[in-house]
Amino acid sequence: MARKLTQAQIDRYERDGYVHPIDVFPRDQALAYGAALEAFEQGHGFQLGKGHNFKPHLLFTWVDAIVHHPAVLDAVEDLIGPDIRLFHLSVWPKNAHDAAFVPWHQDATYFGLEPTEHVTAWVALSDAPIAAGCMEVIPGSHKKGQHLHHVDPSPHNLLSRGQTMSAVPDQPRTDFMAVNAGQMSLHHTYLMHRSGPNNTDYRRVGLGISYIPAHVRCRSTTRLTAMLVRGTDRHGHFDDEPRPVVDYGDAERAFHEKAVALFRQSNTEQAAQYDAATSPASGRGR
Ligand SMILES: O=C(O)CCC(=O)C(=O)O
Numbered sequence: 001m002a003r004k005l006t007q008a009q010i011d012r013y014e015r016d017g018y019v020h021p022i023d024v025f026p027r028d029q030a031l032a033y034g035a036a037l038e039a040f041e042q043g044h045g046f047q048l049g050k051g052h053n054f055k056p057h058l059l060f061t062w063v064d065a066i067v068h069h070p071a072v073l074d075a076v077e078d079l080i081g082p083d084i085r086l087f088h089l090s091v092w093p094k095n096a097h098d099a100a101f102v103p104w105h106q107d108a109t110y111f112g113l114e115p116t117e118h119v120t121a122w123v124a125l126s127d128a129p130i131a132a133g134c135m136e137v138i139p140g141s142h143k144k145g146q147h148l149h150h151v152d153p154s155p156h157n158l159l160s161r162g163q164t165m166s167a168v169p170d171q172p173r174t175d176f177m178a179v180n181a182g183q184m185s186l187h188h189t190y191l192m193h194r195s196g197p198n199n200t201d202y203r204r205v206g207l208g209i210s211y212i213p214a215h216v217r218c219r220s221t222t223r224l225t226a227m228l229v230r231g232t233d234r235h236g237h238f239d240d241e242p243r244p245v246v247d248y249g250d251a252e253r254a255f256h257e258k259a260v261a262l263f264r265q266s267n268t269e270q271a272a273q274y275d276a277a278t279s280p281a282s283g284r285g286r
Contacts, residue, residue, distance in 0.1 A: 020184070024123060058259055066209075083231035084214065085214055089207060116146075135195045136193060150164060217237035
């Protein structure tokens, strides 16, 4: 019996590769989390945007509370089972009238996960309607596996490596995963998706939380850390991540720095392998 999602939502995820909106916590609570993020940014003089947006669940107790929230984990469990690791987390801010965008891509591209069982929970800390640049998806595209990506050098591309899909189906039928503050969407690692600029007067912010079942491993030679957020792990593919006790404490920052460096190293390794496998010399082209 499912814990949070209805059977219709589970079926929709299987068929379309995504499901939304799912209520997680009250709107006021979500806005308070957003305010905590902005208070930190103001106090430290930088934004948790590109270059500073990885793995904040290791730094802040309020992010830790979100990634362990029963409403999030119950829905994730309905899709990937009871033994769950948090593989990665990115903050996705788009400032008011920001040109920043996310091009068509698949989350699986440089993660190197095997098998590719991975779901992204995008938890909204502000409203994220179409006008604010919510995610746009191609329903059912998760069924066709990995597609070719190349690097798009645009400074407004929010993806860490600028990866963008090389060929998107002509005039695809798309849908928008609009969510309000306190709601989330869930999408499959192979789902083709993108998001446009924020044309509103407010900042749009969400947390993209990558959950995997504990039996999934990363192919990289770099051994990564990942937090066990529910259940047990009988596989040992990752080193454990400790939960933060003090917001932005010394121990929290030291571990976070190490974990992010390992993640980036793995990402570089995966990107190099991907480029080699898809170069013209490989016969697959790009
Ligand atoms: O926040 C966005 O606009 C894009 C997020 C995204 O691509 C993801 O969470 O996979």
